[in-house]
Amino acid sequence: xxxxxxxxxxxxxxxxxxxxxxxxxxxxxxxxxxxxxxxxxxxxxxxxxxxxxxxxxxxxxxxxxxxxxxxxxxxxxxxxxxxxxxxxxxxxxxxxxxxxxxxxxxxxxxxxxxxxxxxxxxxxxxxxxxxxxxxxxxxxxxxxxxx
Numbered sequence: 001x002x003x004x005x006x007x008x009x010x011x012x013x014x015x016x017x018x019x020x021x022x023x024x025x026x027x028x029x030x031x032x033x034x035x036x037x038x039x040x041x042x043x044x045x046x047x048x049x050x051x052x053x054x055x056x057x058x059x060x061x062x063x064x065x066x067x068x069x070x071x072x073x074x075x076x077x078x079x080x081x082x083x084x085x086x087x088x089x090x091x092x093x094x095x096x097x098x099x100x101x102x103x104x105x106x107x108x109x110x111x112x113x114x115x116x117x118x119x120x121x122x123x124x125x126x127x128x129x130x131x132x133x134x135x136x137x138x139x140x141x142x143x144x145x146x147x
Contacts, residue, residue, distance in 0.1 A: 002112070006130035009106040010138040014145040016103040020078055020095040022145045023105070024049035033140035037133050050074040054082075060129055088112040105141070107134045 012019050022029040027047030034041060039057045046052035052072040059065045068089065070082040080093040089111040098104040109130055 004111055006109045006128075006134070007106065008131045008134035008138060009104060010135070010142060011098050012103045012105055012138075012142045012145060013101065014103060014142075015101060016078060016095050016097050018145050019103040019105060019141070020080075022141060023093050023095065024072075024074070024080055026052045026054050026072065029141070029144060030054070033137055033144055035133065035136040035140065037136075044069075046072070049080065058133075060133070105138055107138070109134070 022033075025048060026043050031041050031043075034056070037059045039059065041056045042054070044053040044055055050073050053069065054072065055067075055069050057065055057067050066084075066089070067086055069085040070091075071085060073081045073083070075081060078095045082091045082093075084090070089109060091107060091109040094106045094108075096104050096106075
């Protein structure tokens with residue numbers, strides 16, 4: 001099965017620590033910044049960074065809904081990794097400095113895609129759709145931390 005990858009990034013006008021703390025705040029900020037494609041958001045364990053177990057449904061298209069249950073780890077400073085127990089999906093969030101009072105936030109999502117013709121369409125169109133969705137997340141995150 002081929003690996004499918006979607007990468008979304010944004011410069012945020014806030015210190016990296018503030019941005020990272022907001023991203024890691026599954027009990028508060030994360031639920032607030034999710035767009036309409038996310039539903040049934042629920043923190044099941046933890047709520048702050050590593051050790052969090054969080055659930056949501058992601059409606060990537062009108063016919064495609066993923067039931068996600070993510071284990072959150074923080075393997076290095078400025079990084080959060082969400083690993084889905086229900087699929088091969090992994091999203092890695094990385095926050096780095098981007099000048100004084102600015103941060104670069106990058107979300108990279110990977111999963112094992114389908115093969116054949118369906119896989120071709122998945123590799124072609126799914127990353128674009130996911131980039132749009134995570135672009136909305138990053139826009140809302142920026143609005144939240146830049147106030």
